[in-house]
Amino acid sequence: MTITNDINPMQDQHKPLAGYRATHFSWQVSEDHKVATITLNRPERKNPLTFESYAELRDLFRALSYASDIKVVVVTGAGGNFCSGGDVHEIIGPLTHMTMPQLLAFTQMTGDLVKAMRSCPQPIVAAVAGVCAGAGAILAMASDIRLGTAESKTAFLFTRVGLAGADMGACAILPRIIGQGRASELLYTGRSMSGQEGHQWGFYNQLHESDQVLAAAHTMAAQIAAGPTFANGMTKHCLHHEWNMGVDDAIDAEAHAQAICMQTRDFHRAYHAFVAKSRPIFEGD
Known part of the structure; x- marks a missing residue:
């Protein structure tokens, strides 16, 4: 697998994205073409990310900077879970055989996904149910607003696999959301943060029932999309x-x-x- 940081433009600049078709996740646009929903769609594996889905998400969020038709983006996962992180077999295994330049290209690409999420002008609302771990927790963290459930389990589990808690901007962004001490605990231990903790600590803006969290996210997205x-x-x-x-x-x-x-x-x-x-x-x- 070759990892690059080059953009492969999916659309001409300023061209609407309402008709965009995703390859590695689901993409839907509301009837008024204002709210786009990205659904990580590998429910049998709790929606892990692959090299290809990382790159496509990065390119999509970059393209959203030029998409005047889309006002708000909702990110969610299929099958009752948000995202279990990088796929063990399709990412973690291959990483153990890469050279340092290849590893750096990969980590810079994943960081570029967060940069693209923060740089696109559309507010991003994450609808988080079930497992939200590793890179999945980063996707939720990089969103502007997060709605969760009491059963949501959010884990920045990088230290549990021998990596630093410093991943994709976690050491910069997470303390600003929940505070330095709480972020330090999660990043050092890799333990799961419960939905209730996440709400009390300010990670989740709201908690909803599992079968209602996506609808609540769409309601909030529609409200924001109706604004200036x-x-x-x-x-x-x-x-x-x-x-x-x-x-x-x-x-x-x-x-x-x-x-x-x-x-x-x-x-x-x-x-x-x-x-x-x-x-x-x-x-x-």
């Missing part, structure tokens, strides 16, 4: 990039961001709707 698309993308950009800013720099960055949003038609629509005492209908421009 450009402003939502700007919000995501600021949430991500202000991690590395001081307060004064962040305030300046948000001043620029807000001034730009004030030039959008959606901002003007909201004003005129307020004056007319009606609800604004945002069109994304």
